[in-house]
Amino acid sequence: MRLCAAACIAFIWSGGACAGYVPRSALDEAVRIAAVTAKSAPDESTLAARLDAARLSAVSDPLPAEAELQQTLLRLREAIAPQAATRMQVEALTDYSPQTYTDALDDERARGGLTVPAFEIAATARGTLRRWDKAAHRAALVSALRRGDLEALRAIDDAAAWREQIAVASDAELLLLRSADSADPGVRSALALRLGDTSLARDVLRAPATPAGLTLLAALPEAFESTVALTLLNDPDLDSGYRSAARLAMSRLVWSAETQQALLAGLGDADGASSAQALARDPRNLPALRRIIADAPDDLSLRRALLALHWMEDAGASATLAAFSHDPAQPASLRAEVSQWLR
Amino acid sequence: MAALSRVTAALLFSVTATAAAQVLTLTEDSYGDTLVPLGYPVPLPVDSQTPVDGFRRYAALQARLDELALSSDSIREQTIGQTLAQRPITAVQLSDADALTAEGFAEPAALINGGIHAREWGSPEVVAALVEHYAERQNDGGLYRYLLDNLNLIVIPVLNVDGFLQTQRYPDTFLQTEYSGDPTPADLSAEPAEYRNYPRDGRFRRKNMRNVDETLCAAGSTGCVADGMLGVDLNRNNTHAFASGNQNSNASGSLVYHGVSAASEPEIQALYAAGNLGPAARLRLYVDTHTFSRVYYGVNTGRTRRDALARALAQRMSAATGGVDRYPYNPTPAGQGIGSTDERFAYDYQIPAYTLELEPSANGGSDYGSFGYHHDGFVLPASEIARVREEITAANTVGLYRMAGPPSLIAAQVRRVDSDLLVYDARWMRDGSTRALTQFGDGNLEPGVAYRLWLAFNKPMRWRDPQTQAITQFIGQSIDLAPQIALTGRDAGGAAFSFALATTAEGWRATPPGTSAGCLRYADDAYQVVFTLPTGSPAIEARRLQLAVTATDFTGQALDTNPATVADWAGGWANYEDDAGRADTDVGGSDRTLVLVDDGSSAAAGGSGGGGSVGLGSSLTLLLAAWLRRQRAQKSRGKPRLQ
Ligand SMILES: [Zn+2]
Numbered sequence: 001m002r003l004c005a006a007a008c009i010a011f012i013w014s015g016g017a018c019a020g021y022v023p024r025s026a027l028d029e030a031v032r033i034a035a036v037t038a039k040s041a042p043d044e045s046t047l048a049a050r051l052d053a054a055r056l057s058a059v060s061d062p063l064p065a066e067a068e069l070q071q072t073l074l075r076l077r078e079a080i081a082p083q084a085a086t087r088m089q090v091e092a093l094t095d096y097s098p099q100t101y102t103d104a105l106d107d108e109r110a111r112g113g114l115t116v117p118a119f120e121i122a123a124t125a126r127g128t129l130r131r132w133d134k135a136a137h138r139a140a141l142v143s144a145l146r147r148g149d150l151e152a153l154r155a156i157d158d159a160a161a162w163r164e165q166i167a168v169a170s171d172a173e174l175l176l177l178r179s180a181d182s183a184d185p186g187v188r189s190a191l192a193l194r195l196g197d198t199s200l201a202r203d204v205l206r207a208p209a210t211p212a213g214l215t216l217l218a219a220l221p222e223a224f225e226s227t228v229a230l231t232l233l234n235d236p237d238l239d240s241g242y243r244s245a246a247r248l249a250m251s252r253l254v255w256s257a258e259t260q261q262a263l264l265a266g267l268g269d270a271d272g273a274s275s276a277q278a279l280a281r282d283p284r285n286l287p288a289l290r291r292i293i294a295d296a297p298d299d300l301s302l303r304r305a306l307l308a309l310h311w312m313e314d315a316g317a318s319a320t321l322a323a324f325s326h327d328p329a330q331p332a333s334l335r336a337e338v339s340q341w342l343r
Numbered sequence: 344m345a346a347l348s349r350v351t352a353a354l355l356f357s358v359t360a361t362a363a364a365q366v367l368t369l370t371e372d373s374y375g376d377t378l379v380p381l382g383y384p385v386p387l388p389v390d391s392q393t394p395v396d397g398f399r400r401y402a403a404l405q406a407r408l409d410e411l412a413l414s415s416d417s418i419r420e421q422t423i424g425q426t427l428a429q430r431p432i433t434a435v436q437l438s439d440a441d442a443l444t445a446e447g448f449a450e451p452a453a454l455i456n457g458g459i460h461a462r463e464w465g466s467p468e469v470v471a472a473l474v475e476h477y478a479e480r481q482n483d484g485g486l487y488r489y490l491l492d493n494l495n496l497i498v499i500p501v502l503n504v505d506g507f508l509q510t511q512r513y514p515d516t517f518l519q520t521e522y523s524g525d526p527t528p529a530d531l532s533a534e535p536a537e538y539r540n541y542p543r544d545g546r547f548r549r550k551n552m553r554n555v556d557e558t559l560c561a562a563g564s565t566g567c568v569a570d571g572m573l574g575v576d577l578n579r580n581n582t583h584a585f586a587s588g589n590q591n592s593n594a595s596g597s598l599v600y601h602g603v604s605a606a607s608e609p610e611i612q613a614l615y616a617a618g619n620l621g622p623a624a625r626l627r628l629y630v631d632t633h634t635f636s637r638v639y640y641g642v643n644t645g646r647t648r649r650d651a652l653a654r655a656l657a658q659r660m661s662a663a664t665g666g667v668d669r670y671p672y673n674p675t676p677a678g679q680g681i682g683s684t685d686e687r688f689a690y691d692y693q694i695p696a697y698t699l700e701l702e703p704s705a706n707g708g709s710d711y712g713s714f715g716y717h718h719d720g721f722v723l724p725a726s727e728i729a730r731v732r733e734e735i736t737a738a739n740t741v742g743l744y745r746m747a748g749p750p751s752l753i754a755a756q757v758r759r760v761d762s763d764l765l766v767y768d769a770r771w772m773r774d775g776s777t778r779a780l781t782q783f784g785d786g787n788l789e790p791g792v793a794y795r796l797w798l799a800f801n802k803p804m805r806w807r808d809p810q811t812q813a814i815t816q817f818i819g820q821s822i823d824l825a826p827q828i829a830l831t832g833r834d835a836g837g838a839a840f841s842f843a844l845a846t847t848a849e850g851w852r853a854t855p856p857g858t859s860a861g862c863l864r865y866a867d868d869a870y871q872v873v874f875t876l877p878t879g880s881p882a883i884e885a886r887r888l889q890l891a892v893t894a895t896d897f898t899g900q901a902l903d904t905n906p907a908t909v910a911d912w913a914g915g916w917a918n919y920e921d922d923a924g925r926a927d928t929d930v931g932g933s934d935r936t937l938v939l940v941d942d943g944s945s946a947a948a949g950g951s952g953g954g955g956s957v958g959l960g961s962s963l964t965l966l967l968a969a970w971l972r973r974q975r976a977q978k979s980r981g982k983p984r985l986q
Contacts (some may be wrong), residue, residue, distance in 0.1 A: 078376070117706070120715030127382055127714030130372055160372055186384075211396045211725040214389050245391035273410035274392045276450060277403065303413055311406060337413055340420075 022063055022100055027118055035069035038075045047072050048086040055093065061116075062099035069093065070119040077128040080135070087132070093125035137161035145173045150180055161185040166190040182289035189216035193223045201232055209241025217245050221272075229253055234262045247274035251281040260285055267292065268301035276304040280311035290320055306334065310341050318342065354579050362421040364520040364571070365561045369546065369722065372714075382714040386464070386725040394472065394732065397725040398464045401501065401508055404471055408435055408500065411478045416440070417491045418478060421620060424613025426505045427553055436620060438495040438815045445492050445864050446753070446801060447773040448909055452552040452621030453628040455741055456499035456614060459577045459684065461506030461548045462633040462721045465701045465731055470632050471500040472732035473739050484616065484855060485866030486744065486803050492864075493802070495625065497617050501612050503577055505552035513545035513559045518571040527775035542718055543571050549598055550574030551610055551910075560723045572596035576630070578698075580611045581687040584680025591681055601682055601963065614684065627912045628656075628695040629688035630739065635720035636705040639670050640698040642689035645677035648915030648929055653695035653748050656745060659898050660738035662819030670699070670738070688696050693914035701731055736930040737818045741898055744802075749919050750896045751801045751906040752934040754863060757784065760793035760873060770936045778906050786940030787847045790878040798842065798892060799850075799863035803852045807867065814867070817897045824848035825896035826870055832936075833942065834881035841891070842882050844874045868902045870894075893933040901931030 022030075041047045050072050058065035076086065098117030137158040142165070144152035156162070163186055166177060178191050178200070185204055185310070189212050192201035201220065204213050220229045229252055233246040247266060253259050263285075268276040279285040285308070293304040306311070306324065309317035324330055325338040369385045370378045375881065388400040392407040399407070412420040417439055424432045424920045442450050457463075457470030477496075480487035501507050519542040543549075545559040561570035576599045579591050585605035592599050602608055606615065618626060639657040643650045657672035664670055680686045689696035702722075703710035708719030711727065716810040723731070757767035767784030788794060805824065806817040814824055825846040834840050852869040854861040876882050895901050903910045908918035908926070914928055922932030 030680075059801060102777060106844065120709055120717075123382075123709040123713060123715030126712060127372075127380065130714070131374060131380075132381065171353075209395060210384070211384065214391070214397055215387070218387075241393075244393040244403075245389060245395065249390070250392040269470075271393070273406065274403075276410075277392065277406045307409060307413060310409065332431055333416075 034071040037250040038071040048089045051089045066119045067111035073124045079255035095122045141165045153180040161188045165189045185210045243271045244274040251278035267304040272304040276308035280308040369515045383724040385515045387514045423616040427504045430504045433500045434617040451627045452495040455630045457632040458501035461510045465634045466632040467500045469735045478735045489865040517542045517545035517547040552574040579682040581682045583687045583690045585682045588681040611922040611946040631684045634701040635702040636701045637702045639672045641674040643674045643677040656951040660742045663741045664734040745898045751898045751903045753798035756797045758795045803865045803867045805867040829891040831891045832884045832885045832887035835884045840881035889938040902934045904932045
């Protein structure tokens with residue numbers, strides 16, 4: 001955490017200011033001036049030269065210099081093919097230590113003491129380089145695809161650039177990208193979705209869960225025909241981190257006896273509550289849930305069926321719960337819980 | 344080179360822009376006039392009941408709590424109120440059914456909430472994780488069973504339900520108003536200037552949904568009801584210091600609008616109702632979980648002992664996240680306030696009360712290499728949340744365990760190893776709201792005979808590595824793992840002596856109660872050591888022989904030196920005596936209450952002995968008679984002595 005020095009914090013508490021701390025009004029003014037200056041620069045070389053000058057003058061007069069660094073970086077970020085010298089200037093700023101601090105932007109700002117840099121210069125420099133890099137990688141991908149050069153494709157290690165390219169690729173290009181066999185779950189997910197490739201999707205969902213895999217899973221009901229999606233979501237070898245999400249995603253498939261049966265079959269297992277919530281999303285499942293409650297194949301299935309009715313927000317479901325709560329043949333503790341829901 | 348994006352300029356406090364408020368979209372690294380690149384994938388709500396590398400959709404999170412409550416007798420849901428949109432606000436109560444500790448005293452309580460500010464998605468995840476952590480371990484026979492039996496924990500994962508749903512409805516879009524381009528409605532004129540270019544609605548909604556519809560739109564666009572600025576800041580709507588301080592506004596469009604009156608909002612009323620489930624008078628800890636800036640904000644109420652204990656506790660909790668300074672403690676000076684929840688609980692109940700701001704640090708998303716959008720700290724990368732859940736669960740566990748109360752030595756036995764013959768038996772038993780000591784036995788220890796000393800405490804004293812089952816420090820804590828135990832007193836000639844027993848950490852007992860040398864109630868609430876007195880030891884035929892026990896709980900709280908008066912909370916620890924017998928120091932000390940051979944010189948040996956003058960309970964005579972019968976039956980070799 002980059003904080004003002006301890007002495008500075010104490011000084012702020014006592015109501016004063018300290019070196020490096022500037023009020024918002026002074027910041028606004030410095031940004032305004034820097035924005036005008038940056039806009040007036042005729043070309044990239046001028047902007048790059050200003051970065052160098054501002055970095056030097058930040059030592060003696062940090063506020064205007066840091067405002068200029070930030071605004072200049074934002075202008076440079078728009079460059080299409082920056083010169084090597086410009087790139088070096090920006091790289092020199094990726095570990096820039098801020099000197100101008102303002103009061104904290106956290107949401108409880110009154111508490112005093114904690115301060116934040118007024119300008120995220122290092123972060124903006126990183127963002128600028130990233131933008132340039134990704135644009136270059138996209139260009140390299142396009143070129144490699146045009147040549148059909150698998151080795152060149154594999155050498156481009158930029159998942160975000162890949163995903164962007166996948167989004168716009170032709171069918172032939174997609175197959176080429178698929179052949180490159182990227183290990184990145186986000187790339188594999190994007191390819192699975194665009195190609196409608198069930199085996200690729202299945203592989204992603206059997207590997208340890210990742211945010212990209214969760215995104216793929218959530219997209220399956222719309223991306224695949226329902227019976228295909230059901231097979232993928234109901235895969236017994238699904239990674240455990242995906243199971244709850246998979247059950248819930250089943251509720252977005254076109255309703256069918258097969259889907260209902262898959263969900264009912266899972267009611268008593270470790271992710272049975274997720275089955276219950278999926279079943280609760282369609283009142284057509286009510287009769288089947290009532291049968292579970294009547295037959296009570298096992299305690300867990302019974303509990304999950306009751307939960308499903310609880311979540312169903314349906315008059316018929318509520319009536320079944322009320323009847324359950326009044327049925328002396330049912331376990332007292334469960335009846336008490338159900339009564340609590342109905343209150 | 345393309346023209347500088349007007350939007351990005353606006354993000355950096357530019358006053359050159361003149362556009363109206365607009366709806367912007369968060370992206371990973373796509374740039375455009377209405378795009379805000381973060382530098383990492385924009386997390387979308389995940390429809391999963393179980394925790395994932397991401398942020399769960401509200402309905403799934405709530406269903407998860409329903410399921411956990413239905414599957415456990417120690418987890419109950421309580422509806423504590425209704426939002427403005429008539430949605431139930433749910434608290435989860437983690438506690439056994441009675442309101443008593445295992446010993447039978449009134450149970451303490453704690454309240455932990457999340458989701459006051461809608462956009463702070465890390466908060467509900469972290470608070471729900473505590474429920475999940477408890478649920479998984481409810482039958483551990485150790486720490487979590489102890490907490491469930493001895494503390495009434497009330498948890499609210501999402502208080503601002505309507506607002507949270509609004510942020511999940513628009514997970515990657517938000518309304519941002521600009522500094523000078525806005526038509527400034529009259530009721531915004533009083534707002535502090537620095538709030539005016541902040542994002543407001545959609546993903547970045549902070550406040551509740553008072554007078555706000557669910558449509559995200561920019562003022563001036565066709566059909567748009569310009570209500571995106573409205574809502575009440577629930578963390579300014581509290582009864583203490585309402586409408587005070589400079590971080591408040593009475594303008595309804597302000598990000599820090601405090602509402603029409605203190606506790607006017609149903610969410611805050613629900614929070615207080617949850618506190619009353621404690622009941623409120625039994626509360627000992629309050630944590631309101633927010634993001635971001637990685638800090639424990641707190642409140643100094645001006646009560647020195649409470650303020651010092653609140654600081655010490657915050658540091659202990661921070662240590663459990665990876666370092667004492669990882670979440671630094673930052674209290675508001677006494678007498679100041681802004682109407683926040685921690686102020687209300689700190690002042691009304693004089694308990695440690697915190698506004699916990701989760702990570703990232705005040706630098707926001709740049710902690711994770713972001714591109715530096717000024718509010719990106721509210722958008723924790725999905726890949727970070729699992730770790731944050733774990734760290735804060737450890738911190739909360741430390742806070743709950745410590746505030747459940749200081750440790751007391753409440754039972755001891757000495758047995759011969761060869762015959763298992765009980766030669767000394769002591770127990771502090773509940774007697775109304777105090778404890779009474781029953782102890783009896785033969786203090787005549789023989790030389791060259793191995794004895795087993797068993798001590799039991801009123802809480803689990805140690806933590807075991809879940810993998811190896813070895814006694815180890817709880818995360819970030821640093822204590823002596825072995826207790827110090829000595830036989831002290833006066834020898835046959837009247838000279839003072841002290842004989843230290845050799846102790847190691849392996850003496851803590853995890854085997855279940857009822858088994859040979861098991862724990863008393865919970866794993867590691869008991870300790871056992873075998874000792875042999877050498878010939879000529881002053882402890883043989885001692886005129887006075889007593890135990891001196893020095894141990895702390897796993898957060899370093901020392902023993903209550905007088906178990907007779909039961910430690911409780913009263914703006915500081917009450918009845919938590921130190922080595923000098925003082926109950927106003929909050930430090931505790933060594934237990935010297937157990938006397939194997941009594942010469943009547945109550946505190947003669949071993950210093951002042953805080954509990955030395957404890958009276959024996961009236962039930963003692965009956966217990967003694969029963970014990971005498973038992974000992975005769977066991978053909979005890981010595982004459983039993985009443986201590
Ligand atoms: Zn907050």
